[in-house]
Each structure stands twice: as structure tokens, then as C-alpha cells.
Amino acid sequence: MTDSTHPTGATPTHANRTLFQSLELDMRLLGMIGALVLIAIGFSIATGGNFLTPRNIFNLTVQTVSVAIMATGMVFVIVTRNIDLSVGALLAVCSAVIAMVQTQVLPGYFGLELGSPWIAPLAVLSGLVVGTFIGAFNGLLIGYQAIPAFIVTLGGFLVWRYAGWFLTEGQTIAPLDGTFILLGGAEGTLGEFWSWVVGILASLAAVWGVYSARRNRIKHDFPTKPLWAEYTIGGLFVAAIMGFVAILNAYDVPRGKLRRIFEERGEVLPDGFTQGHGLPISVLILIVVAIVMTIVARKTRLGRYIFATGGNPDAAELSGINTRLLTVKIFAIMGFLCGLSAIVAQARLQAHTTDIGTLDELRVIAAAVIGGTALAGGAGTIYGAILGALIMQSLTSGMGMVGVDSPLQNIVVGAVLVFAVWIDIVYRRKTGDV
Missing domain, CATH: 1.10.3470 (ABC transporter involved in vitamin B12 uptake, BtuC)
Known part of the structure; x- marks a missing residue:
């Protein structure tokens, strides 16, 4: 075949x-x-x-x-x-x-x-x-x-x-x-660094999902997409995930809030310092729910x-x-x-x-x-x-x-x-x- x-x-x-x-x-x-x-x-x-x-x-x-x-x-x-x-x-x-x-x-x-x-x-x-x-x-x-x-x-x-x-x-x-x-x-976010970490892990998981699906199709002798199509879909997943993280990281925490955070630590806010919000914890909860419910629907x-x-x-x-x-x-x-x-x-x-x-x-x-x-x-x-x-x-x-x-x-x-x-x-x- x-x-x-x-x-x-x-x-x-x-x-x-x-x-x-x-x-x-x-x-x-x-x-x-x-x-x-x-x-x-x-x-x-x-x-x-x-x-x-x-x-x-x-x-x-x-x-x-x-x-x-x-x-x-x-x-x-x-x-x-x-x-x-x-x-x-x-x-x-x-x-x-x-x-x-x-x-x-x-x-x-x-x-x-x-x-x-x-x-x-x-x-x-x-x-x-x-x-x-x-x-x-x-x-x-x-x-x-x-x-x-x-x-x-x-x-x-x-x-x-x-x-x-x-x-x-x-x-x-x-x-x-x-x-x-x-x-x-609204208040609880992962911050820029951990948001990038989650984005990278999610991207790897998406690519692995595409690869795993293709491998299972070949294993059971089912028709498969051409390789370029697999690469395209994997690339779209990665672009969407990392783009979403980049947008959330681009939303800066207000300087007044940053100043209070530094004051609580006994420090002074440096001039020109900025920090992005990153991925909200509630969105992370939704992602976990989506993954679990999808697994329940398809795999159980x-x-x-x-x-x-x-x-x-x-x-x-x-x-x-x-x-x-x-x-x-x-x-x-x-x-x-x-x-x-x-x-x-x-x-x-x-x-x-x-x-x-x-x-x-x-x-x-x-x-x-x-x-x-x-x-x-x-x-x-x-x-x-x-x-x-x-x-x-x-x-x-x-x-x-x-x-x-x-x-x-x-x-x-x-x-x-x-x-x-x-x-x-x-x-x-x-x-x-x-």
C-alpha cells in the first residue's frame, strides 16, 4: 500500500x-x-x-x-x-x-x-x-x-x-x-516567564499530538495527510499558542501596581521597568478543563x-x-x-x-x-x-x-x-x- x-x-x-x-x-x-x-x-x-x-x-x-x-x-x-x-x-x-x-x-x-x-x-x-x-x-x-x-x-x-x-x-x-x-x-497571572514556559509546553504537546495521530494512522494502515500538510497544521498550532502568549505578555502591569509590589518587598521600582501580565490563572484552569473533557469525550x-x-x-x-x-x-x-x-x-x-x-x-x-x-x-x-x-x-x-x-x-x-x-x-x- x-x-x-x-x-x-x-x-x-x-x-x-x-x-x-x-x-x-x-x-x-x-x-x-x-x-x-x-x-x-x-x-x-x-x-x-x-x-x-x-x-x-x-x-x-x-x-x-x-x-x-x-x-x-x-x-x-x-x-x-x-x-x-x-x-x-x-x-x-x-x-x-x-x-x-x-x-x-x-x-x-x-x-x-x-x-x-x-x-x-x-x-x-x-x-x-x-x-x-x-x-x-x-x-x-x-x-x-x-x-x-x-x-x-x-x-x-x-x-x-x-x-x-x-x-x-x-x-x-x-x-x-x-x-x-x-x-x-484579573489579579492572578503567571507572569511573562512562566507564561512562555506554558506556551512552549503547550506547543510541544500540540506537535506531539499531530505526530501521534499520524503514527496511529500509519500503524492501523489508514490514509494519512501529506507531510507538508502535517507540518502546516503543527506550525499553525504553534503560531496560535505562542502568539496568544505574546499578546498577553504585551499587556503591561500598571506602574502604580508595580510600585506597590516593590514597596511590599522593601525595594524601589527602577526607572523604565515594565512587566507583562502573562497568562491568567483562570485561563489556565479553562485549558486544563478543556483537555480533561476532550480526553473524557474521545478516549474513555x-x-x-x-x-x-x-x-x-x-x-x-x-x-x-x-x-x-x-x-x-x-x-x-x-x-x-x-x-x-x-x-x-x-x-x-x-x-x-x-x-x-x-x-x-x-x-x-x-x-x-x-x-x-x-x-x-x-x-x-x-x-x-x-x-x-x-x-x-x-x-x-x-x-x-x-x-x-x-x-x-x-x-x-x-x-x-x-x-x-x-x-x-x-x-x-x-x-x-x-
């Missing part, structure tokens, strides 16, 4: 292929990237170049994280033909628990004041446990009591937000622990069961998959990610507010659907959901920068959601993937 290991880097079967056919790129992914590029260029022109400044890109990535984290979980929920309308409310009640643990429970019952090394870990743990427990409870009602997911989570939409309201008595809770606040990304039995159930629930159950227990697991994962998003959102705001997470359920669902998750079930990607969240946040931030009123922003986002679903339906009809 002759494949792309031919000395010329391409076989006769590749000779007449187009560039896109040779690269074997996902056209839906290209469409999302193209839409994001057009949005960025459009708002950059409208704002006189301010949209694509390092400062705004830094803020945009930090603001995207909490919705993107939940969107990765929503992929699993929608793939199995369910829906979760309670994620914003679940985020709110987790945030309330986290805030009360920091400011009331640990100081009042255990004598741990803000600044104690135990505050942040215990607060984080409380949010994750509460989110996972509530998510599993939703899954029990849906999977074992056969209550439609729409009804269970619609009830949760009301119950959990106001449970959080009563827990905090409707008050904004602040200040929070300084170490905990670092998780929001749980992931295979999720997509098999979404493709044909009856056949999945007849084949021995415990679809009811699977539903509990999926909603428990969703709850865990809501707790994690609550940590990031609260740390970014540096306070628990009564309106935290408002309308996030719509943003999360929209991000997953814009990212290519089929509402009919059985299809969806983690990277697509994250790109969808970034597109949503780019639209919202860009409209805010050009002075568009909030009601009109919601109108545009709603229209974009409907348009994205229509495009997805047309695409699936043309490709036969229905």
Missing part, C-alpha cells in the same frame, strides 16, 4: 486534492474561526483599533472563562438529548456558599480569618462539592424518576438562585480571601457511552448501557463545572453579588450550540463550545465598546443563536449528518 510516506511528501492520491482537502480541516471549525476573525476586525475598525489591543484581549479571555467552562459540560448534556436551564442559578448558589464559607463559617466556627492558608482551598472545595451534589440530584430526578430535564432544570432555575439569595440574605459579600481572588485571573468509556446514548438512546440501553446512571454522571459533571465557574466568576469580581450568573444559562447553551453541538443529540465538541463562548463574549464586549445598549445586545445575541442553529441544520443536511 502506498501512502503519504512517498519521498515527495505526497502520493498520487493526493496529487489533485485541494489545499483544504489535503489539510483535512473541519469546515465547521473553520467557519467559527472565520466568524471570530470577522467580528474582531469589524469591532477593531469600529473602535479605532481598541478592540484588538493586548489589554482588551486579556480582559476578553478572562471574561470568557466562566461561561466556557460550563459550556464544556453543556456539550455532554445536549449530546445526550437533555438540557440544563439551571446552570446560572447553580453558579449563584455555589458562589453564595463559597462566600459564606470564607466570611462566616470558617472565621465563626473554626477561627480561620481571611489570609489563612486554609481559607482558599476549603472555599474552593465547598463550591465544588455543592455543585456536584446538586447536579447529581438533578440527574437522579431526570434519570431515575423520568422527569423531563427541561422541567427539573427549569425548577432549579428558580430554586437555586433564590436559595443563594436567602443564604446571603440578599447582600453582596466582600472582601474575599486574597489567595482565592487570584483564581479569577464514559465518553463513548455519552455519544452512543445521544445517537440512539434505545439502542444504547439495549446494548447494556445504564442510561439512567449515565444521566446522573453527566449532570454531576455539569454541577461540578458550575461550581468551578462560580469560583472563577466570584474571584474575578472579588465579591459575591446577588446577580452573579444571571442569564448565564442562555449564554452557556448558546455557546455550545454555536460551537456545533447538535440539539438533536449525538454530536458536539469541547473546542467548539469554547470557541462559541469566545464568539459570544466578543460580540457582547465589542457592542459594549461601541456603545450599544444592553437590550439591543441581547437582541443581537439571540439573533446570532438562531442563525447559528439554522446554519448547523443546513450543514448537516448537505453532509447527510442528520
Whole structure:
């Protein structure tokens, strides 16, 4: 068998292929990237170049994280033909628990004041446990009591937000622990050096992924891309990763903040000294979540069961998959990610507010659907959901920068959601993937 290991880097079967056919790129992914590029260029022109400044890109990535984290979980929920309308409310009640643990429970019952090394870990743990427990409870009602997911989570939409309201008595809770606040990304970053280290490691991992995929294809005698196509894809990955790190490092820490940092160390800020923010810790958390969720989706039995159930629930159950227990697991994962998003959102705001997470359920669902998750079930990607969240946040931030009123922003986002679903339906009809 002759494949792309031919000395010329391409076989006769590749000779007449187009560039896109040779690269074997996902056209839906290209469409999302193209839409994001057009949005960025459009708002950059409208704002006189301010949209694509390092400062705004830094803020945009930090603001995207909490919705993107939940969107990765929503992929699993929608793939199995369910829906979760309670994620914003679940985020709110987790945030309330986290805030009360920091400011009331640990100081009042255990004598741990803000600044104690135990505050942040215990607060984080409380949010994750509460989110996972509530998510599993939703899954029990849906999977074992056969209550439609729409009804269970619609009830949760009301119950959990106001449970959080009563827990905090409707008050904004602040200040929070300084170490905990670092998780929001606005204050906590890796700095320039460690950001470059993470960028280099991520680039090496991307190149290894391309090489490993090619090796597996050759091992199993599957067709492979020409070598130049592999190099091109690997180069694009590296360029995107290192370019992103370079942009974040280009956003300098304000001199006033640098001066305070040097004064706390008993030093004087040198003239002309600058320091970039680098990669926010919250973005690093999102990257870890994306990697873990992608591995779960593609490499584990749980992931295979999720997509098999979404493709044909009856056949999945007849084949021995415990679809009811699977539903509990999926909603428990969703709850865990809501707790994690609550940590990031609260740390970014540096306070628990009564309106935290408002309308996030719509943003999360929209991000997953814009990212290519089929509402009919059985299809969806983690990277697509994250790109969808970034597109949503780019639209919202860009409209805010050009002075568009909030009601009109919601109108545009709603229209974009409907348009994205229509495009997805047309695409699936043309490709036969229905």
C-alpha cells in the first residue's frame, strides 16, 4: 500500500486534492474561526483599533472563562438529548456558599480569618462539592424518576438562585480571601516567564499530538495527510499558542501596581521597568478543563457511552448501557463545572453579588450550540463550545465598546443563536449528518 510516506511528501492520491482537502480541516471549525476573525476586525475598525489591543484581549479571555467552562459540560448534556436551564442559578448558589464559607463559617466556627492558608482551598472545595451534589440530584430526578430535564432544570432555575439569595440574605459579600481572588485571573497571572514556559509546553504537546495521530494512522494502515500538510497544521498550532502568549505578555502591569509590589518587598521600582501580565490563572484552569473533557469525550468509556446514548438512546440501553446512571454522571459533571465557574466568576469580581450568573444559562447553551453541538443529540465538541463562548463574549464586549445598549445586545445575541442553529441544520443536511 502506498501512502503519504512517498519521498515527495505526497502520493498520487493526493496529487489533485485541494489545499483544504489535503489539510483535512473541519469546515465547521473553520467557519467559527472565520466568524471570530470577522467580528474582531469589524469591532477593531469600529473602535479605532481598541478592540484588538493586548489589554482588551486579556480582559476578553478572562471574561470568557466562566461561561466556557460550563459550556464544556453543556456539550455532554445536549449530546445526550437533555438540557440544563439551571446552570446560572447553580453558579449563584455555589458562589453564595463559597462566600459564606470564607466570611462566616470558617472565621465563626473554626477561627480561620481571611489570609489563612486554609481559607482558599476549603472555599474552593465547598463550591465544588455543592455543585456536584446538586447536579447529581438533578440527574437522579431526570434519570431515575423520568422527569423531563427541561422541567427539573427549569425548577432549579428558580430554586437555586433564590436559595443563594436567602443564604446571603440578599447582600453582596466582600472582601474575599486574597489567595482565592487570584483564581479569577484579573489579579492572578503567571507572569511573562512562566507564561512562555506554558506556551512552549503547550506547543510541544500540540506537535506531539499531530505526530501521534499520524503514527496511529500509519500503524492501523489508514490514509494519512501529506507531510507538508502535517507540518502546516503543527506550525499553525504553534503560531496560535505562542502568539496568544505574546499578546498577553504585551499587556503591561500598571506602574502604580508595580510600585506597590516593590514597596511590599522593601525595594524601589527602577526607572523604565515594565512587566507583562502573562497568562491568567483562570485561563489556565479553562485549558486544563478543556483537555480533561476532550480526553473524557474521545478516549474513555464514559465518553463513548455519552455519544452512543445521544445517537440512539434505545439502542444504547439495549446494548447494556445504564442510561439512567449515565444521566446522573453527566449532570454531576455539569454541577461540578458550575461550581468551578462560580469560583472563577466570584474571584474575578472579588465579591459575591446577588446577580452573579444571571442569564448565564442562555449564554452557556448558546455557546455550545454555536460551537456545533447538535440539539438533536449525538454530536458536539469541547473546542467548539469554547470557541462559541469566545464568539459570544466578543460580540457582547465589542457592542459594549461601541456603545450599544444592553437590550439591543441581547437582541443581537439571540439573533446570532438562531442563525447559528439554522446554519448547523443546513450543514448537516448537505453532509447527510442528520
